[in-house]
Amino acid sequence: MRGRHPVSVFWFQMRLTCAARTDPGRRREANEDSFCTREDLGLFIVADGMGGHVAGEIASRLVVQEVERFVAATPSAAAGHAPALGGKGSAGDRLGAALVEANRLLAARIAEDAALQGMATTAVALLSEAGDITLAHVGDSRAYRWRAGHLTQLTSDHSWVEEEVRAGRLTAAEARRHPWKHVVTRAISGGTDLEVEVSALALEQGDRILLCSDGLSTVVADRAIAEALRVDRPSHETCDELVRRANNAGGPDNVTVVLIEAHAE
């Protein structure tokens, strides 16, 4: 086979399918979470907005839409096209550049409208292109991997409690109950100091990746997330079960889950 990639890339190429569910929870009327599932682009995102009035909703929606638009408009290097924005044009470059663009757009919207001052959003995103899979996140929206009966948290929260856990001053259970559990140390806020954490991901046939907002992970422990994933059933039913568990635990926050499954082609 001719081209820029060895044949093995095509052997191990993954087709990703997904199911998703979002819910306002039991104590909030508005849902400030946004998500996108573009199987055609290999792009999946969960974003959790914050800000007064409708600003959080605007922030998360704007970032999701801009990342989706950017990825759709910039052909991947793997497709044999020139990368649009310098760099090597890898999935990681594209996803990082998309989030930087979304941050710029957020800054522009805030500059236009004083009522939107202070709006911000977290984001966790997965982009797959021709055997190259990238995870990017800012804030405390998470990605987990389910493989062969084991749940692994792939992202580490950019949050105050996570820093305390790492320093050994809080346990994971204490962190979930802490009054400052929602305080993030990084967010997409239109600022000039945006730091996106990007990593490459290797997927195997049958792996499942869960992207979620903190409305799930704050009230549903990893053990209970694993219990829901262990049951063999359609992905949309697993998403329903995860949301049910968050609501049964009080549903204090908006909850969004995107469950992606890897199929070898």
Ligand code: CA
């Ligand atoms: Ca939240």
